[in-house]
Amino acid sequence: MQANRNTPLAASIQEKLDHQGFLTSAELNPLLGLAIEHAMQQKDLKGILIDGFPRCEEQLNSWAQWPFQDKLPLEGDGKPDVVLLLNVTRDNAQARYMARGRDQNDSLDKFAKRFTEYLTEGPPVERYYREAGLLIDVDNNGTVEENIAGLKRKLSESSLWSHAVMDQEMRSFFLL
Numbered sequence: 654m655q656a657n658r659n660t661p662l663a664a665s666i667q668e669k670l671d672h673q674g675f676l677t678s679a680e681l682n683p684l685l686g687l688a689i690e691h692a693m694q695q696k697d698l699k700g701i702l703i704d705g706f707p708r709c710e711e712q713l714n715s716w717a718q719w720p721f722q723d724k725l726p727l728e729g730d731g732k733p734d735v736v737l738l739l740n741v742t743r744d745n746a747q748a749r750y751m752a753r754g755r756d757q758n759d760s761l762d763k764f765a766k767r768f769t770e771y772l773t774e775g776p777p778v779e780r781y782y783r784e785a786g787l788l789i790d791v792d793n794n795g796t797v798e799e800n801i802a803g804l805k806r807k808l809s810e811s812s813l814w815s816h817a818v819m820d821q822e823m824r825s826f827f828l829l
Contacts, residue, residue: 662680662683666681675709677711677712681706682720685703686720686724686725690724700734703733707778709774710774710778732787734817735787735813735817737788739791740792743768746768787813789811791804
């Protein structure tokens, strides 16, 4: 969204994030499509990481079929090869949210609303990817250095990750 922040779509998305929470696929998919198109134009592309998507069933369902087939044809089903779930406690999430200083409207009330929405809307997405055998759980409650080391350790131990990164085809990864 940063690259497109001066567009009407970005303004409407920011308004919704400030007041209502999760975006619908109609709002989010055009920006994802632009980002994926840009990424696919890069040399030596090994994969695409999509951070924080999908966060709810509506977003998940919008990708039941690759939503960009007309503009970005993709062989296969367009599903991710790996989904990383970075687990964090409410206290740690709140502290990080308040410390990030990304938005002048960040507040404890806004955090509480969004975290509650995450707890309500996220489990079906997590369950879907867990049942599909694509989910890697990672504890993300330490310092930045501890979290990076833990992520590297978890990925090095994962046969799912090894299979995904060893293949030379373009891969996609979701980060929930």
